[in-house]
Amino acid sequence: MSRKVCIIGGATTPFDYGPTGFESIEGGAAECIKETQQDVPEFSLRDLDLMIYSHFSVHFSHQLAPEWIIHDHLGLVGLPHYRVENGGNTGGSALYAAALAIMSGHHDVVGIVGWETMDSVSQSQGSEFIAMASDIRYELMVGGIYPIYYAAMANKWMKENHVTEEDVATIAVKNKNNAMDNPKAQWYRNDHRYITVDDVMNSRLISYPIKKYDCCLMSRGVAFLLVCTEEYAKKVNPDHYVTVDGMGLSSCTIRAGDRLNNPGWTERYGPGYPGMTEFAACRNSAEKAYKMAGIKDPLKDIDFGEIHDAFSTSEAQIYKALGFADEKTIAKFIRDERTTMHGDIPMNPGGGLLGYGHPVGATGLMSMIECYYQLAGMIPQKHLSKKTEVPDPECGVVNSHAGTGTSISNFILRRH
Amino acid sequence: MTLSVVMKNKKEKFADPPNFTEKKEYRPADVTEKGLVFVGHEISEDRTVMNQFLHYDQLYTIRHGWNSRFFIGLLEGKIMGTRCPKCGDSWVPVRTHCWNLDCNLQKTEWVEMPLTAQVHTWTIAGWSGRSSLKRLPIILVYANIGTSKVAMANELHGMNPWDVEFGMPLKIVFKPKEQRVGAVTDFHFEPVDFWKPTPMNPEKQRIKDLVMPVYEWVKTLK
Numbered sequence: 001m002s003r004k005v006c007i008i009g010g011a012t013t014p015f016d017y018g019p020t021g022f023e024s025i026e027g028g029a030a031e032c033i034k035e036t037q038q039d040v041p042e043f044s045l046r047d048l049d050l051m052i053y054s055h056f057s058v059h060f061s062h063q064l065a066p067e068w069i070i071h072d073h074l075g076l077v078g079l080p081h082y083r084v085e086n087g088g089n090t091g092g093s094a095l096y097a098a099a100l101a102i103m104s105g106h107h108d109v110v111g112i113v114g115w116e117t118m119d120s121v122s123q124s125q126g127s128e129f130i131a132m133a134s135d136i137r138y139e140l141m142v143g144g145i146y147p148i149y150y151a152a153m154a155n156k157w158m159k160e161n162h163v164t165e166e167d168v169a170t171i172a173v174k175n176k177n178n179a180m181d182n183p184k185a186q187w188y189r190n191d192h193r194y195i196t197v198d199d200v201m202n203s204r205l206i207s208y209p210i211k212k213y214d215c216c217l218m219s220r221g222v223a224f225l226l227v228c229t230e231e232y233a234k235k236v237n238p239d240h241y242v243t244v245d246g247m248g249l250s251s252c253t254i255r256a257g258d259r260l261n262n263p264g265w266t267e268r269y270g271p272g273y274p275g276m277t278e279f280a281a282c283r284n285s286a287e288k289a290y291k292m293a294g295i296k297d298p299l300k301d302i303d304f305g306e307i308h309d310a311f312s313t314s315e316a317q318i319y320k321a322l323g324f325a326d327e328k329t330i331a332k333f334i335r336d337e338r339t340t341m342h343g344d345i346p347m348n349p350g351g352g353l354l355g356y357g358h359p360v361g362a363t364g365l366m367s368m369i370e371c372y373y374q375l376a377g378m379i380p381q382k383h384l385s386k387k388t389e390v391p392d393p394e395c396g397v398v399n400s401h402a403g404t405g406t407s408i409s410n411f412i413l414r415r416h
Numbered sequence: 417m418t419l420s421v422v423m424k425n426k427k428e429k430f431a432d433p434p435n436f437t438e439k440k441e442y443r444p445a446d447v448t449e450k451g452l453v454f455v456g457h458e459i460s461e462d463r464t465v466m467n468q469f470l471h472y473d474q475l476y477t478i479r480h481g482w483n484s485r486f487f488i489g490l491l492e493g494k495i496m497g498t499r500c501p502k503c504g505d506s507w508v509p510v511r512t513h514c515w516n517l518d519c520n521l522q523k524t525e526w527v528e529m530p531l532t533a534q535v536h537t538w539t540i541a542g543w544s545g546r547s548s549l550k551r552l553p554i555i556l557v558y559a560n561i562g563t564s565k566v567a568m569a570n571e572l573h574g575m576n577p578w579d580v581e582f583g584m585p586l587k588i589v590f591k592p593k594e595q596r597v598g599a600v601t602d603f604h605f606e607p608v609d610f611w612k613p614t615p616m617n618p619e620k621q622r623i624k625d626l627v628m629p630v631y632e633w634v635k636t637l638k
Contacts, residue, residue, distance in 0.1 A: 062470055062472065122546065124543075124544070124545060124546040124549060125545075125546045127543075127544070127545045128545030128546050128547065131545055135509070137478070137480075137483070137487075137509075138509045138568065138569065138600055139569050140545070141547070141599055141600060141601050142569055142570045142571055142600055142601060143541055143544050143545075143548040143552075143554040143556055143571055144544075144545075144556065144569055145543075145545045145548075147543070148539055148541045148544065148554075148556050149569075151539035151541070152538060152539040152556060152557075152558055152569075153537065155537060155538065155539050156536075156537040156582065159582070165622075204542060204543070204629065204630075205540070205543070205553075205626040205627060205629070205630055206541070206542055206543045207539045207540065207541040207542060207543065207556070208539050208540040208542075208623055208626060208627075209539075210539075211626070255509065255566070255569070257509075257536070257558045257566050257567030257568055257569060258507075258509075258566040258567075259566075260536065260560075260565060260566055260567060261505075261565045261566070262515065263505075263516045263517065263518075264515070264517070276536060276537050276558060276567065277537075
């Protein structure tokens with residue numbers, strides 16, 4: 001039996017977008033660790049025995065191996081370190097790596113620092129940089145950027161699942177309005193207003209059916225997550241630790257068009273799946289995480305989630321991939337407001353990518369940290385009010401998502 | 417057991433290098449390579465924050481290697497696909513080895529595809545990457561070309577964006593030969609000649625309302 005993996009703390013810098021930048025990256029990492037130490041005073045930098053760095057694109061950092069600057073700055077010479085990169089699932093993959101290190105018995109206390117500096121170039125250039133994670137030989141130069149690929153997938157998915165533009169707009173409204181209770185969220189810091197479905201419907205076209213307010217935010221931000229053995233958790237933070245009871249990581253094609261008839265999926269799930277509409281790697285990684293954590297009925301066994309809402313449409317697609325609803329029930333599931341703060345399974349109470357922001361390498365960690373705060377009862381001290389606190393949660397799901405669904409991880413976190 | 421090591425003459429290569437006899441340059445006048453150059457900075461009034469502007473310009477060589485016949489095909493106005501001789505699956509975009517694990521990375525063979533396709537899914541872009549902004553709005557479709565088991569992304573021209581439909585039949589249209597560069601932008605999709613759009617409906621009207629401001633916005637771009 002491998003060892004239990006625990007999360008005992010973490011913090012992010014505020015997420016924001018230029019033009020000045022409000023801290024250096026290494027300075028931001030230091031401040032995230034200091035905030036974690038305020039919550040966990042017994043945690044010392046000397047306790048760390050591995051550092052994992054979570055960063056997506058050196059195009060944004062204009063520096064190869066930028067993790068070396070941060071690691072050096074933190075005074076951690078001699079400590080082993082390496083960087084994990086897995087597109088939008090970089091944060092989830094970094095936790096996966098940290099968990100493996102602890103489960104193996106080789107490491108006890110692992111720090112993860114994640115960051116991205118997407119405001120180092122213009123928004124349209126940034127879109128193009130991110131799109132360089134698509135197959136540039138075939139897709140980038142035909143006008144392709146990720147919102148467009150996602151729109152092409154969502155357009156067909158919405159038709160097949162009877163989900164409307166208004167339905168997905170309610171998800172954008174939910175997450176951006178949740179972010180208004182979160183002082184570190186980019187939506188709170190910049191747009192700073194509550195919005196309605198009409199606001200989403202009237203925002204400019206990005207790629208049909210996706211409009212501006214259906215999209216996440218390009219961000220600058222840093223995050224730190226502290227992962228360890230249960231022995232260490234009991235020693236330094238016995239009252240506020242959570243366990244990673246389930247985890248799954250799965251993969252799919254780089255080009256979304258290559259998912260039709262793919263033999264790897266056909267032999268698992270039968271012909272016709274996932275097509276260009278479903279996130280097979282999300283379903284597959286969730287199945288792995290659910291099995292490991294003993295989740296039989298996700299809707300009953302999971303209290304809330306922080307999931308990868310790069311687009312309002314993808315959050316809806318993720319509900320289905322996580323097994324919350326099927327083709328017949330998904331539209332009603334959204335319309336019944338099940339995932340709002342007053343619903344039975346709130347999603348993205350922290351604001352998600354739509355509200356908190358999406359500095360790629362920090363994003364998955366932000367989702368973990370928000371999930372940790374909920375389970376550890378720390379929302380009243382981290383958010384502005386109790387409006388975005390899930391009542392008495394026992395179990396949360398965290399989802400991290402890359403490419404056009406090309407790599408997806410899911411984690412089940414439980415309170416202790 | 418003795419280990420025999422074959423020593424090669426220093427100048428002898430282990431593989432025959434390609435002999436590149438056709439070379440073309442079509443570099444725009446404003447594309448230069450300067451490498452890393454600091455081109456400016458700004459400092460806040462209270463002199464506590466500084467931003468610096470770094471310009472980085474680099475020429476890449478994309479070596480298409482075993483995929484080359486697809487890109488050479490584009491220059492010739494052909495869509496080259498590949499097919500697995502074992503299971504018969506075929507692809508555009510191409511795979512040089514079969515995706516079916518039972519075929520165990522079987523090398524595929526080249527097949528010329530017909531210049532016809534069918535829309536699998538579509539979207540209408542009103543925003544894009546920096547190099548595509550002036551072409552907006554763009555109808556981007558994923559379409560199956562010929563017998564391909566996968567759908568390929570490209571632009572759909574020659575029609576109003578709001579008239580695009582799932583499953584509609586397409587033809588592949590290449591740019592004039594002298595304008596081709598051996599990239600997927602050498603061709604686009606168009607509706608087949610016999611295709612007629614269905615009448616206006618509420619969804620089409622909704623798309624039209626979203627798209628019309630994009631035409632106006634593009635006119636404002638320098």
